[in-house]
Amino acid sequence: MTEHQSLPKNLVADLGARARNAAAMLAALPADTKRTALLAVAEGLRAATAEIEAANALDMARGAENGLSPAMLDRLRLDAKRIAGMADGVAAVAGLDDPVGRVIDTVERPNGLVLSRVRVPIGVIGIIYESRPNVTADAAALCVASGNAVILRGGSEAIESNRAIHAVFAGALAANGLPADAVQLVPITDRAVVGAMLTAEGVIDMIVPRGGKSLVARVQAEARVPVLAHLDGINHVFVHASADQAMAEAIVVNAKMRRTGVCGAMETLLIDRAYPAIPALIAALKVSGCEVRGGPGLRAIVPDLVPATDEDWDTEYLEAIASAGLVDGLEGALCFIARHGSHHTDAIVAEDAEVAEAFLAGVDSAIVLWNASTQFADGAEFGLGAEIGIATGRLHARGPVALEGLTTYKWIGRGSGQVRP
Amino acid sequence: MTEHQSLPKNLVADLGARARNAAAMLAALPADTKRTALLAVAEGLRAATAEIEAANALDMARGAENGLSPAMLDRLRLDAKRIAGMADGVAAVAGLDDPVGRVIDTVERPNGLVLSRVRVPIGVIGIIYESRPNVTADAAALCVASGNAVILRGGSEAIESNRAIHAVFAGALAANGLPADAVQLVPITDRAVVGAMLTAEGVIDMIVPRGGKSLVARVQAEARVPVLAHLDGINHVFVHASADQAMAEAIVVNAKMRRTGVCGAMETLLIDRAYPAIPALIAALKVSGCEVRGGPGLRAIVPDLVPATDEDWDTEYLEAIASAGLVDGLEGALCFIARHGSHHTDAIVAEDAEVAEAFLAGVDSAIVLWNASTQFADGAEFGLGAEIGIATGRLHARGPVALEGLTTYKWIGRGSGQVRP
Numbered sequence: 001m002t003e004h005q006s007l008p009k010n011l012v013a014d015l016g017a018r019a020r021n022a023a024a025m026l027a028a029l030p031a032d033t034k035r036t037a038l039l040a041v042a043e044g045l046r047a048a049t050a051e052i053e054a055a056n057a058l059d060m061a062r063g064a065e066n067g068l069s070p071a072m073l074d075r076l077r078l079d080a081k082r083i084a085g086m087a088d089g090v091a092a093v094a095g096l097d098d099p100v101g102r103v104i105d106t107v108e109r110p111n112g113l114v115l116s117r118v119r120v121p122i123g124v125i126g127i128i129y130e131s132r133p134n135v136t137a138d139a140a141a142l143c144v145a146s147g148n149a150v151i152l153r154g155g156s157e158a159i160e161s162n163r164a165i166h167a168v169f170a171g172a173l174a175a176n177g178l179p180a181d182a183v184q185l186v187p188i189t190d191r192a193v194v195g196a197m198l199t200a201e202g203v204i205d206m207i208v209p210r211g212g213k214s215l216v217a218r219v220q221a222e223a224r225v226p227v228l229a230h231l232d233g234i235n236h237v238f239v240h241a242s243a244d245q246a247m248a249e250a251i252v253v254n255a256k257m258r259r260t261g262v263c264g265a266m267e268t269l270l271i272d273r274a275y276p277a278i279p280a281l282i283a284a285l286k287v288s289g290c291e292v293r294g295g296p297g298l299r300a301i302v303p304d305l306v307p308a309t310d311e312d313w314d315t316e317y318l319e320a321i322a323s324a325g326l327v328d329g330l331e332g333a334l335c336f337i338a339r340h341g342s343h344h345t346d347a348i349v350a351e352d353a354e355v356a357e358a359f360l361a362g363v364d365s366a367i368v369l370w371n372a373s374t375q376f377a378d379g380a381e382f383g384l385g386a387e388i389g390i391a392t393g394r395l396h397a398r399g400p401v402a403l404e405g406l407t408t409y410k411w412i413g414r415g416s417g418q419v420r421p
Numbered sequence: 422m423t424e425h426q427s428l429p430k431n432l433v434a435d436l437g438a439r440a441r442n443a444a445a446m447l448a449a450l451p452a453d454t455k456r457t458a459l460l461a462v463a464e465g466l467r468a469a470t471a472e473i474e475a476a477n478a479l480d481m482a483r484g485a486e487n488g489l490s491p492a493m494l495d496r497l498r499l500d501a502k503r504i505a506g507m508a509d510g511v512a513a514v515a516g517l518d519d520p521v522g523r524v525i526d527t528v529e530r531p532n533g534l535v536l537s538r539v540r541v542p543i544g545v546i547g548i549i550y551e552s553r554p555n556v557t558a559d560a561a562a563l564c565v566a567s568g569n570a571v572i573l574r575g576g577s578e579a580i581e582s583n584r585a586i587h588a589v590f591a592g593a594l595a596a597n598g599l600p601a602d603a604v605q606l607v608p609i610t611d612r613a614v615v616g617a618m619l620t621a622e623g624v625i626d627m628i629v630p631r632g633g634k635s636l637v638a639r640v641q642a643e644a645r646v647p648v649l650a651h652l653d654g655i656n657h658v659f660v661h662a663s664a665d666q667a668m669a670e671a672i673v674v675n676a677k678m679r680r681t682g683v684c685g686a687m688e689t690l691l692i693d694r695a696y697p698a699i700p701a702l703i704a705a706l707k708v709s710g711c712e713v714r715g716g717p718g719l720r721a722i723v724p725d726l727v728p729a730t731d732e733d734w735d736t737e738y739l740e741a742i743a744s745a746g747l748v749d750g751l752e753g754a755l756c757f758i759a760r761h762g763s764h765h766t767d768a769i770v771a772e773d774a775e776v777a778e779a780f781l782a783g784v785d786s787a788i789v790l791w792n793a794s795t796q797f798a799d800g801a802e803f804g805l806g807a808e809i810g811i812a813t814g815r816l817h818a819r820g821p822v823a824l825e826g827l828t829t830y831k832w833i834g835r836g837s838g839q840v841r842p
Binding site: 028115120123244250338360362365368369383394395408413 | 445676783
């Protein structure tokens, strides 16, 4: 290994060793201690508003110099209001129920051995993110609240902002009896550190990428450490023949247009060939400002649509465009979603309960909804408080992942001298 | 890609596509259908005893020709008794509670949306194993019972036996309304198929290696698909100063000597420097036939011990050898286990409940036991019926993994027209 390669590796090994020590201490802390410390962080963020704004101004100036787009600069920007929002977010996480120590189940074996599965923190979490500096506070709070040590690797364009936010965490945690290494920020911006984190098996227990599709794709492709993420949200709404017309129109328009850039947005509308009000449904979507790209069957009924190409059915637009096509009832919808879906969130609108239940059972996605908008795909809307992300993988945790998904369990057995015959 | 490389890849893609279709069907089957089919498999295995013995005889003859060791030949060998045991195992799995469809939790949101997390099968499981043909029946039964399709890749030395067992599954499953592709056996013995399975992301959802350490190590090193496994069981028993002397001796001897070759066997004995009966404890272990390799502190008290080298503390002997050393109370034991343990199973013997609870909380292993032998680390002993394996990873499932660990969950939301404001 050349020196160039070994530096990031050594850095990650060092951060990881500190994090592992911190994790051992964090795992033993009562909920109240973590809560008090996070409330102090929230207070500290508010008190450090000026310092954080000043640090952010350095990032913004460098960003403008480097020609970042207005959208990227907006993501990077912190002002007093956004900093207050960040502090509120940390305080909200402090108010969540602590999953650590929760007993999943207990059984007494015939020999008297009492076995319980008890929730414990995962250990060391790596967060890899881009330009939004608020992720620093958000992700760190969720990890600390669930007893995990975290290694944060934010975008180089936000490094000054991230350092300022991290300084508040380090100070407030240490002042409240938590290890300062519970939250560590990768101190350098060398991109090779990302690669070293992704391959740090046994050092980092789970990686959560937070950012755009190219970041998530890179992380998923390179990681040897388990990754919690979703790549695409190619979400379907299926309007069944039995759907209430007004409800169908309201849900479809909301699912697509409430916010087009979120991962829970509808991308594809599937309409049962037997649904009696197809033109009105398409009209509602168009009136809301959505471009509708139609399949051939649909265009025979609603002629003035952009034709959908093969590619459209596999596209996550994240803007005011939807593909729409006719399918033959439930079976047609299930086949279509199995072929083109991304296992994120899919919904049916139907009055026929039997069909709806068959849809809920038959669609292999993290979230399946009946008579509700796909835009509910969100940890807060699910009552989880906040989320570290939405997962479309099949193991460990699925859908919105919050504190519980940042824990694992161990088996604890209490005996009275049992030996195995 | 050369033709040589693409053949195994294409084969795995084909097996995977068939498995995915079968999985979709399996996921929808009621528990009774799966149970009936598995009972028919058990009956079929008994009825096919002669055919299976004949197939096994071919493997045994080839194995003897190829110079397999007596131990390997014994693992490979099937006779009427072992086939009956295999059938009993399948019938026992058929009798386990089906986790599929189990509701983990349900919440009604303020807007009336009712959200439940419901257990569903993982999908497609790959099993990679060595010479024991009974794994074919055992693993296939667990996967089918939990609604998963399985791709079995057994050792080339057992291919005829595996084919005969697989034929019984295929026939009995299809005759009872299950897809024949629910259980597939890789039809060729090319070792490159293992590599293709390990990198079949999105095709195979989880790999379970069943076999020796070199197999598990290869799978863990090469896999891009999530792996459920443990590599080592370097398990500790810590005898605290407060331990009951007779209990400590009984547990230590049982943990090491009941069966030395199992992954739950004790490998390292840690004795609190303040424990009052150290020589008697070592004597009990030696009387049971165990070689004790002692650290310097222990040898100062019990002189006639083989000196333990640095390597000994990180060695899984799997035979009648134990390393043993003195530690300074609970804190010393926790540090030692953190440094040398393999996160499998560790136990404390103590009468002091406060110390014991601190040990249970502080040891970061899949299984932690108080006043019980580490040899209980076993799915059947934990009341799980049977196990697909013991996992020392931190995500998804930990410790003995049975039917529940072969499932994941999805979020099901039932609304009445809710849209997100």
